[in-house]
Amino acid sequence: MDHPIQSPTRLVTSVSVQPVRRQTxxxxxxxxxxxxxxxxxxxxxxxxxxxxxxxxxxxxxxxxxxxxxxxxxxxxxxxxxxxxxxxxxxxxxxxxNGVFAGAREADLLELRETLDVTAAGLAAQRRTDADIVELERLLDLRDSLWADGDLTDVARARAVEVDIDLHRAIVAASHNALYLDFYDHLVPLLADHIATRPVGAATSHRAEHTELVRAVVTGDVTAARSAAKRLLSEVRQRR
Incomplete structure (x- = not known):
């Protein structure tokens, strides 16, 4: 005896599907x-x-x-x-990015001690002629912008920008793409912290920056790492 075919039982799930809404x-x-x-x-x-x-x-x-x-x-x-x-x-x-956005200055400096010091050593090993030209240009520009003790708001912002450009150029001279990408995430945060400090001749750390760039340019790995570490130590002491 044939049995009639019964319709399959519909399964009811507990999933609540929300209606699609137009984007605001x-x-x-x-x-x-x-x-x-x-x-x-x-x-x-x-x-x-x-x-x-x-x-x-x-x-x-x-x-x-x-x-x-x-x-x-x-x-x-x-x-x-x-x-x-x-x-x-x-x-x-x-x-x-969100982690960096809320970072404390002390934490940032500790991170930079690892990143900047290592990058300086690599830059001393790997810098190209083009890197050398750019580093020397930025060092001269930074020296001129930080030489004054009484800066206007515009001049102050430009001085901070070039300071960051110089340190970024050292990282770029390491020719490690991951280091540079990581550093770029830090750039706005670095600018924020530098901008909260006095900007001018008294806080330029000119000798330390010159020593750092010269060590990279001449290819002295040990001196480059030491100069980067010494510079960040000076910055930390003046917090």
């Missing part, structure tokens, strides 16, 4: 700003346009832009600097 305007602007950063329109370490400029670029209100920027700050791609603007921290929303 803030989300659209966030994605737009993220795309500009990823595409390199605003490189790591650079300052992004001001809120009024972003409003004009995106055609949205200031509150929308502010929320979109804040979302990228939380994602670790941007960092706000009091009185200076908002800077690109990373071209990707890595969890590492």
């Amino acid at each position: 305007l803030i989300g659209q602007v966030t994605d737009q700003l993220r795309s500009e950063i990823v595409a390199g329109a605003w490189p790591v370490g650079s300052r992004i346009p001001t809120e009024p400029e972003l409003c004009e670029l995106t055609g949205t209100a200031r509150n929308t832009v502010r929320e979109a920027v804040q979302a990228l700050v939380h994602a670790g791609m941007l960092a706000r600097r009091q009185g200076s603007g908002t800077y690109v921290l990373s071209s990707s929303d890595s969890a590492l």
Whole structure:
């Protein structure tokens, strides 16, 4: 005797599927700003346009832009600097960025003692003629910018920028791509910490910077590592 075919029993699950929602305007602007950063329109370490400029670029209100920027700050791609603007921290929303954004100055200096000292030694081994030209150019520029004891806000910001450029150039001369990428994550944080200190002739550490660059240029690995360590020790003592 044939039995009638019964319909399969429908399984009821406890999964609650939420309806798909259209992306909010803030989300659209966030994605737009993220795309500009990823595409390199605003490189790591650079300052992004001001809120009024972003409003004009995106055609949205200031509150929308502010929320979109804040979302990228939380994602670790941007960092706000009091009185200076908002800077690109990373071209990707890595969890590492958020860690750096909240780092203490003491922790940063300890990290730099490892990174800068090792990079200085590698740079002394691997620097090219082009690296030497760039290091000497930045050292001369830094010396001139830090020579004055009474800097305007604009001159002060430029002096901090070139100081970081010099240290980054040493890391770049190590020709270790991972070191350089890691250092670039630190750039906005370094700028924040340097900007909180006096900037000028009294705090330039000119002799130490000159010793460091000369050691790299001449290829003296031991001297380069020692100079980098001594420079950071001096900075630590003046905290």
